[in-house]
Amino acid sequence: MKRIAIIGAGLSGLVLSYKLAPHAQITVFEKSRGSGGRLSTRRVEDFQFNHGAPDLTPRTAHFKSFLEGLERKGIIQDWKPKLAPMLDETSEATSALSWPEKHLRGTPGMSAIGRHLAGTQNVKFKIEVAPLQYQDDSWKLYSTEDKELGQFDIVISTAPAPQTINLFPPDFLHTDKLHTVQYSSQFVLMVCYDGMLETGWQVKQTNNSPMIWVNCDLNQDSLSPKSCVVAHASPEWSAEHFDIERQTVKKELNRTLERLLPSDLPAVHYLGLHRWRYSQCTRNIDENCFFDQESGLGCCGDFFKNTGAEGAFESAEALAQQVESFIKS
Numbered sequence: 001m002k003r004i005a006i007i008g009a010g011l012s013g014l015v016l017s018y019k020l021a022p023h024a025q026i027t028v029f030e031k032s033r034g035s036g037g038r039l040s041t042r043r044v045e046d047f048q049f050n051h052g053a054p055d056l057t058p059r060t061a062h063f064k065s066f067l068e069g070l071e072r073k074g075i076i077q078d079w080k081p082k083l084a085p086m087l088d089e090t091s092e093a094t095s096a097l098s099w100p101e102k103h104l105r106g107t108p109g110m111s112a113i114g115r116h117l118a119g120t121q122n123v124k125f126k127i128e129v130a131p132l133q134y135q136d137d138s139w140k141l142y143s144t145e146d147k148e149l150g151q152f153d154i155v156i157s158t159a160p161a162p163q164t165i166n167l168f169p170p171d172f173l174h175t176d177k178l179h180t181v182q183y184s185s186q187f188v189l190m191v192c193y194d195g196m197l198e199t200g201w202q203v204k205q206t207n208n209s210p211m212i213w214v215n216c217d218l219n220q221d222s223l224s225p226k227s228c229v230v231a232h233a234s235p236e237w238s239a240e241h242f243d244i245e246r247q248t249v250k251k252e253l254n255r256t257l258e259r260l261l262p263s264d265l266p267a268v269h270y271l272g273l274h275r276w277r278y279s280q281c282t283r284n285i286d287e288n289c290f291f292d293q294e295s296g297l298g299c300c301g302d303f304f305k306n307t308g309a310e311g312a313f314e315s316a317e318a319l320a321q322q323v324e325s326f327i328k329s
């Protein structure tokens with residue numbers, strides 16, 4: 001059986017691993033403690049924040065049917081928050097709206113999706129793969145801590161394109177195309193208040209503000225009621241402030257958030273910040289995935305034909321087909 005290493009246990013890495021598992025010996029390496037990549041949930045005490053993608057919106061038949069399977073198993077569920085109309089920072093919401101499309105959210109959080117998909121796969125966590133080396137007719141993988149990870153016939157990277165460029169040898173067939181990929185960066189502020197927020201909405205999108213998206217959820221699992229807010233800074237603001245000291249960014253974003261929430265706010269119980277260097281792909285490659293049969297190297301993810309989680313899923317499926325036919329040929 002061919003030995004395949006998959007770098008990354010986000011949606012694309014896990015879908016790929018699941019599809020190829022019957023045909024090869026698969027090992028997935030993930031540098032974080034958990035699976036899901038940008039479909040992530042931060043847990044603090046007895047409350048949580050979905051600080052990556054807040055939900056999934058299926059548009060293609062294939063992704064819809066994949067998500068229906070997860071919905072049937074109770075891993076995700078329909079998310080129908082009350083929406084505030086699109087506003088300037090200072091305007092008041094007058095009536096709640098709802099989304100025309102189906103939105104699905106992991107339950108209890110977005111990381112449930114990765115956890116479920118990783119369940120039956122061979123995933124090694126807390127291992128950051130170092131740039132690849134070709135030795136003795138195979139790819140010999142090492143961690144960035146210089147630990148030997150094994151020898152593989154095929155290596156697939158699902159890391160964002162700039163990280164894949166660093167992992168793969170410079171003469172990888174598609175390096176030039178990988179260099180064209182661009183991402184937005186994004187700060188995500190997480191605030192937990194001691195008490196209930198009387199907003200009248202759960203999701204608010206704003207114009208002309210450093211903050212573009214705010215989600216307030218009441219945490220009912222806590223011993224005392226708590227409101228958890230996840231707020232996304234705009235990509236423009238995030239890029240401008242990317243290298244600024246974190247405490248300053250946190251304070252500035254919290255001041256912006258306070259302007260978007262009712263004035264009688266309960267006490268802040270927790271204030272956190274996450275900085276995504278690669279949040280969402282803004283310039284993608286008009287192909288499904290890359291696989292070079294000669295070198296045994298390939299990559300897939302949300303930087304191909306379609307962006308976002310749906311794109312990551314489709315790219316992984318396309319690559320799984322290519323690798324499977326190569327193995328069988």
Ligand SMILES: Cc1cc2nc3c(=O)[nH]c(=O)nc-3n(C[C@H](O)[C@H](O)[C@H](O)COP(=O)(O)OP(=O)(O)OC[C@H]3O[C@@H](n4cnc5c(N)ncnc54)[C@H](O)[C@@H]3O)c2cc1C
Binds near residue numbers: 012
């Ligand atoms: C704030 C935010 C909001 C978003 N909103 C939406 C939305 O509304 N709709 C939507 O469709 N999408 C949204 N997205 C994008 C969506 O989350 C991603 O497109 C999708 O999850 C990408 O999946 P992936 O598997 O391709 O990549 P990732 O999830 O990034 O997975 C790659 C994995 O590789 C790991 N890795 C990288 N390098 C190494 C290494 N050297 N060794 C080991 N492991 C490594 C990483 O830790 C990561 O887990 C959002 C993302 C963010 C951050």
